[in-house]
Amino acid sequence: MNGRPDVVPYITAWSAERIPTPLVTARPRLGVAYADEDLYDRDQEGVLWARSLLKQGQGQPVFGRVHPLRQRQAMRRMLCQVCAGPADRTEQGWLWLLSDYRGDWPGWPELMGSPHPPLCLPCAGKSVRVCPSLRGRFVAVRVKEPRITGVLGARYLPHDPLLGPVEQVTVHYRDPAVRWVVASQLLARLHGCTFVDLEAELAAHKGQ
Numbered sequence: 001m002n003g004r005p006d007v008v009p010y011i012t013a014w015s016a017e018r019i020p021t022p023l024v025t026a027r028p029r030l031g032v033a034y035a036d037e038d039l040y041d042r043d044q045e046g047v048l049w050a051r052s053l054l055k056q057g058q059g060q061p062v063f064g065r066v067h068p069l070r071q072r073q074a075m076r077r078m079l080c081q082v083c084a085g086p087a088d089r090t091e092q093g094w095l096w097l098l099s100d101y102r103g104d105w106p107g108w109p110e111l112m113g114s115p116h117p118p119l120c121l122p123c124a125g126k127s128v129r130v131c132p133s134l135r136g137r138f139v140a141v142r143v144k145e146p147r148i149t150g151v152l153g154a155r156y157l158p159h160d161p162l163l164g165p166v167e168q169v170t171v172h173y174r175d176p177a178v179r180w181v182v183a184s185q186l187l188a189r190l191h192g193c194t195f196v197d198l199e200a201e202l203a204a205h206k207g208q
Helices: 070-079 121-130 176-180 198-205
Strands: 012-014 024-027 031-036 061-066 093-099 138-156 168-172 180-195
Touching: 024 093, 024 180, 031 176, 061 070, 070 180, 093 180, 121 198, 138 176, 168 176, 168 180, 180 198
Parallel strands: none
Antiparallel strands: 012 061, 024 031, 093 138, 138 168, 138 180
16 A cells, blocks of 8 residues: 655645536626636635635645645745645745746746745745755745736636636736636736745754
8 A cells, every 4th residue: 555655735636626627607897707617716816716626635636736726825925835834035036946947038937937836935945845846856946026916727618718728827917817717726917037046055953
C-alpha cells in the first residue's frame, strides 16, 4: 500500500474534493453563469469561479490540480502556498519561487502575472528539493508589491457556452472577456522584484 507524500501543498486539490461541473449557461450583462448559481459562486469582482468541495486531506492529493478556494485565500492573504502560514516577508518583499524564464523579456519577472502564491522560508527549502517543476531551474525572488489583477480560468464562447470551455486563459479583471471565464486561480502581478540567494537566506534563518 502506497503511503502519502511527506509534503502536500495547502493549495493542492484532493481526490475527494472533485465534483461534477455544473451546467454552464449565459445571462445578460453577467456573461457565463451556472444554471443553479448562488451567492458564493462569484468573487467581489463579479467573476464566476470553479466549484470544488472542501475535503482537504481526504482521498489522495492530485498534484498539478489547484484547489480554487484555497489558492484564492493564499494569494489574497499572502499565505504560504505549502503550509498556509504567513509567507516570508523582508524589506525587499514577499518570497516567491518561480521557474527560471529570465530570457523571456528584459527585466523578467517584473510585471509578470503569477498564479502561484508566495512561500515561507522553510517551505521554500522543501519545495526546491521535492517539486519537479522547480528542481534545477528555479529562481527565488522578493516581491515588494504583488497586486491581484486577474484570473486564470476556462474561457467559454459567448454565443454558445453550452459547448464547454475552449481554452485556458489568463485575463485581467478590467478586460470585458473576463465575463466569459470560469476562474480557477487568482493572478498576482509582481511589482518590485529582486533576485535573492535562497540558500543564503535559509542558512541565515537556521542561524537565528
